[in-house]
Amino acid sequence: MSTSGDRARTPNRRWAGSDFQDPPRTAGGVALCGACRAASACRLGVERERLDEAGTAWFDVSCPHEQEGGPNVAHGGWTASVLDECLGHVPLLNSTLSVTAELSVSFVKPVPVGRPLRVRAWVEKREGSRWYISGEMTLLPGRAVLARASGIWVTRDTGHFDRHERWLAEQDASATSSG
Numbered sequence: 476m477s478t479s480g481d482r483a484r485t486p487n488r489r490w491a492g493s494d495f496q497d498p499p500r501t502a503g504g505v506a507l508c509g510a511c512r513a514a515s516a517c518r519l520g521v522e523r524e525r526l527d528e529a530g531t532a533w534f535d536v537s538c539p540h541e542q543e544g545g546p547n548v549a550h551g552g553w554t555a556s557v558l559d560e561c562l563g564h565v566p567l568l569n570s571t572l573s574v575t576a577e578l579s580v581s582f583v584k585p586v587p588v589g590r591p592l593r594v595r596a597w598v599e600k601r602e603g604s605r606w607y608i609s610g611e612m613t614l615l616p617g618r619a620v621l622a623r624a625s626g627i628w629v630t631r632d633t634g635h636f637d638r639h640e641r642w643l644a645e646q647d648a649s650a651t652s653s654g
């Protein structure tokens with residue numbers, strides 16, 4: 476019989492180094508995270524991404540209907556998630572693996588579901604392994620700001636997730652031994 480601890484320790488698959496540094500992308504250039512690789516699409520609704528020559532990242536985004544919160548508008552969790560995703564792709568677009576350490580979101584206006592939106596993200600500064608990244612989501616057409624975000628991403632080596640698996644196993648072992 477499996478336990479929740481067994482499930483937590485069982486990785487879905489092994490990832491190679493290239494899965495982190497050069498992940499599979501959609502036709503629109505969107506880097507795919509773990510679960511979205513099976514779907515071959517970003518389930519958050521990021522449809523296109525690119526880095527311009529000035530280092531700003533641009534994303535075409537649309538809130539999927541299943542992320543509706545209030546009538547015809549996005550659940551705030553979707554807005555925060557997609558901003559986390561887009562801002563977190565900035566290091567990735569610079570061939571750097573990172574994880575979100577901090578994220579702050581301002582919800583400026585309700586975000587309509589099923590409408591074309593744009594996210595723009597840029598690096599404010601880098602200090603040590605920390606990337607300070609900001610971004611905003613705007614309505615299309617026009618440029619009305621719907622949400623803003625800023626946060627800190629910390630660079631990791633590809634052993635990050637293996638170390639996490641070991642840490643998780645230690646947690647389970649110590650919980651079992653202490654009853």
Ligand SMILES: CCCCCCCCCCCCCC(=O)SCCNC(=O)CCNC(=O)[C@H](O)C(C)(C)COP(=O)(O)OP(=O)(O)OC[C@H]1O[C@@H](n2cnc3c(N)ncnc32)[C@H](O)[C@@H]1OP(=O)(O)O
Binds near residue numbers: 506563603
């Ligand atoms: C989405 C991706 C799609 C594409 C897929 C392709 C690849 C897929 C990959 C998937 C990617 C998915 C991506 C996701 O989904 S990210 C998912 C959400 N985020 C996480 O899971 C992160 C969980 N947290 C951690 O792992 C650790 O706490 C981290 C790694 C953040 C720090 O751990 P630790 O504390 O042990 O590290 P350290 O002592 O060596 O410090 C290192 C540096 O970090 C600085 N620091 C630490 N904490 C904070 C803080 N709160 N604010 C500001 N700074 C902080 C610290 O000052 C130091 O700076 P420096 O002195 O070095 O400058």
